[in-house]
Amino acid sequence: MDEYIVVVPVDATEINESYRNVVGGAGYFVANNIYSRLIVTEVGGAASYPDLAEHWECLDGGRRWRFQLNRHARWHDGRPVTAHDVAYTHLTALANGYHAASFLHGIADITVLDEHLVEYVLEEPNAAFLTQLGNFAATHVLPKHLYEGTDWADNPCNQRPVGSGPFRFAEHVPGERIVLERWDGYWGPPAGVDRVTLLVEPDLDECVRMIADGRAHYAPQDVLTMKRLPLAEGAKHAEVYRERGPGVALLGFNYRQERWSDHRLRLALAHAVDRERLRRFAEPGWSEPWANFFPGSSFAVAEDVTAVGHDAAQAEKLLDEAGYPRDADGLRMSLRLYYMATFDGHGGLAASVAEDLAAVGIHVEHSGLDSETWSRQVSGEGDFDLTISGGNMMPDPDITASRLATGGQRNHLRLSNPEADACYAAARATVDRRERIAHYRHLQEVWARDVSVVPLFWYCIYLLRSDAFFGWADQIDFRVPFWHWGRIRRIAGGED
Known part of the structure; x- marks a missing residue:
């Protein structure tokens, strides 16, 4: 079994990032690998790429945006992902001022045209709408059938989330680890590893050492900083990526x-x-x-x-x-x-x-x-x-x-x-x-x-990552965010 080990300094106190953001917490990275968004926008460029949406149209000079959803998309419980999920998630976030609303401003309404076609009607034309919608971690789509009629603050799915991404939630041992497993029913390119384990290690120096000596394979941004570069020098199992x-x-x-x-x-x-x-x-x-x-x-x-x-x-x-x-x-x-x-x-x-x-x-x-x-x-x-x-x-x-x-x-x-x-x-x-x-x-x-x-x-941005794996954003033309691990795979013959 191929296991990809990510070491994080802060445990997850929130996984539903559409509801509430905890900057740097493990939940941020979990959410980005178990949930999907309509589109994904590059961090280093202006291009947007399909996620749940197969393609989209800009209408009325940027005042209406119409998205055609992938008909094969499924939730981890087997239910189909529909336009109703999209509209429910984003309208609820807007109505309550939840975190997703940070990047959804200027929306007058969201209309379901059919089961897999949704249209955003904006208050004014917005040429930057795709950037807002696909940026960062805030606009994940949630399963309406598990959230509608509940208070997002205490919905049990926040702790045992059901998403539509390449990995599904398996386990959370507070203060110790979070485990994600490859979901074989994923409608997109299958994940390249069987399991992702996030290990919680509050000591940032130790986070770097764990990757340098092969006990872990990756740490999120802001763990490796310039002052910690000496800890990564001469690492036998990892390389430093700069951006x-x-x-x-x-x-x-x-x-x-x-x-x-x-x-x-x-x-x-x-x-x-x-x-x-x-x-x-x-x-x-x-x-x-x-x-x-x-x-x-x-x-x-x-x-x-x-x-x-x-x-x-x-x-x-x-x-x-x-x-x-x-x-x-x-x-x-x-x-x-x-x-x-x-x-x-x-x-x-x-x-x-x-x-x-x-x-x-x-x-x-x-x-x-x-x-x-x-x-x-x-x-x-x-x-x-x-x-x-x-x-x-x-x-x-x-x-x-x-x-x-x-x-x-x-x-x-x-x-x-x-x-x-x-x-x-x-x-x-x-x-x-x-x-x-x-x-x-x-x-x-x-x-x-x-x-x-x-x-x-x-x-x-400094990233320290194992040289036994391939599939980070810069290696596949930045078509996935740098926090997404769905394309990571072990290199043939790669060893920890």
Whole structure:
């Protein structure tokens, strides 16, 4: 029996990612291998590929999108997957503000045309709709016959999920392992391994060592970071894969607080940040301090539109003007800065920013929060002053709207800028790439002028993976997400 072993630092507290997301938790990876979506969009490009949907049509200039489902698709209990499942899942998520709604905004209705034909009617034309629908892990389709009439929060299928993907759920031993088994009734290409076992190991160093010495075959992104590369050097059973990250780490302000409405204060902090000091966290050619608002890999990055540069004297002047003079001890104010601990690399960025702000009289306490605490304290209660966040997955900049547009479900900053919102809307309304780029350029100009957020770093994704297996996204032309293991197979003669 071929077993593929994935080591994860955080156990699954949620597997139904359409309901609730736990960033970095094992449930995120389980969901992506037992459930299906209508389509899958590349992380590193703009192409979308079939999943449940065999093909689709763009109608009325992008205001209606019609999807033809694969008639052979089945749930793991043998029931057929239908358009009713699709419409039920996404309409319920929208009605209740569940996680899937983060990437389903702008939908007026979802209509079942027949058992295998479903149509999304949008409030306005949206050229980026496929990017939203196929991006990330939020838009899985759930079995209507097992969820309808229940509270998604306590449905037992959350813990023993029934999906339609290449693997089916077999076992979860909390704090120890999750086991998935190949489902022979899968309607797509059969899985190349018999079993996937996710082992829970909170020690990130040990996660890396387990793959390096052959006890495991893969770890998700954010386990291997630049500071852990030495642990992977000389690995006998694994290789390091590098990829320019699809997002930028941003310093953000808590706009619930009146003080951040003062442009001078935001500009002062932006001038206080010394990006050159972040170069110690960079690997030449793969990551770097970054003053642009989109990563360099984005089709819409405006290379000449950047945040202001380091100028401590100007920062001091602006702080005085904004009414934050130094006291007898040289202190102007104290702030709390948080980042999500899952993104281990953000810890170094937070420490560097804290040092920069200390130089201009601002004391900053900084710490990483686990996903559950972040969701409650930062996103829910707004109990913070500053954050460093990333993960704004491209290919299309529209993905950032859920985080940076007014009312965006992931907009923990509560940033609201009508001019920026208009840029998003205008970019969605046209299918002409040049026009969309022009609107996104204006968006970046607005952010730069208003100091809406402060870009810090364009990061790298590091993956450590066994050389005994083949079928990762980059090896098969990125036609599956990098977190999907349905195409993984042992290389002939490959040994752990």
